[in-house]
Amino acid sequence: MSSVAVSAPTDQRRSVSVFIAGAAGTTIVGLLVQALMIPTTDVADDRWSYPWETGPFVAVSLLYALLHLAVAIGLVGFGRSGVAGTSRSARYGITLAVAGTLTLTVGELVGLPIGDALTDDTSAQVVGAVFGLGVLMSAIGLLMVGTATLRAHVWHDWRRYTPLVTGIWSSVMLVIPPTIPKALPGTVAVYGVGLLAMAIGLHRDSANQTKGLS
Numbered sequence: 001m002s003s004v005a006v007s008a009p010t011d012q013r014r015s016v017s018v019f020i021a022g023a024a025g026t027t028i029v030g031l032l033v034q035a036l037m038i039p040t041t042d043v044a045d046d047r048w049s050y051p052w053e054t055g056p057f058v059a060v061s062l063l064y065a066l067l068h069l070a071v072a073i074g075l076v077g078f079g080r081s082g083v084a085g086t087s088r089s090a091r092y093g094i095t096l097a098v099a100g101t102l103t104l105t106v107g108e109l110v111g112l113p114i115g116d117a118l119t120d121d122t123s124a125q126v127v128g129a130v131f132g133l134g135v136l137m138s139a140i141g142l143l144m145v146g147t148a149t150l151r152a153h154v155w156h157d158w159r160r161y162t163p164l165v166t167g168i169w170s171s172v173m174l175v176i177p178p179t180i181p182k183a184l185p186g187t188v189a190v191y192g193v194g195l196l197a198m199a200i201g202l203h204r205d206s207a208n209q210t211k212g213l214s
Helices: 009-037 054-081 088-110 122-152 158-172 181-213
Strands: none
Touching (some): 009 181, 054 088, 088 122, 158 181
């Protein structure tokens, strides 16, 4: 299984770097929004752009779209690393997690024109459904990858639990934001931490491979 990761070490290191950047960015932006914007915003929480005015909302949505793309690239690298093995659960799980993450990217983009919409408007409901689908696909995919990683026994330390924990938290995200909208940035930040733990685990493998080849 390890030969999958060693076969293209340069590509693997690049995807790991992108993964770290996307996961860290997701964490930092989520924390900043939760800690700084939510308590101070004057934007009504029934507006789709909450907690942002329309201009900043567009900028942040584009930033999140880029972060989702970075995470998708990182997840592809995770699948190719062989950490989750080569079972159908691993392959389909990664495919579903990547597809879910790309669906989140689509959600960010299609939501750009509706910043002034109310959350119960049809347009907001449709975009919200896109995000819900993306989270659902990501959660199922990460749960499959997490189970496959445990069964593959490639990682034997704390890292082996990171995909499953991230998948479990993604499942929680299907419940918390719809019921407590103001907690959305914080839940996204925790999701980012889970992804970052997965990325750091891959970085550790890449570093060890580099030492072994030197």
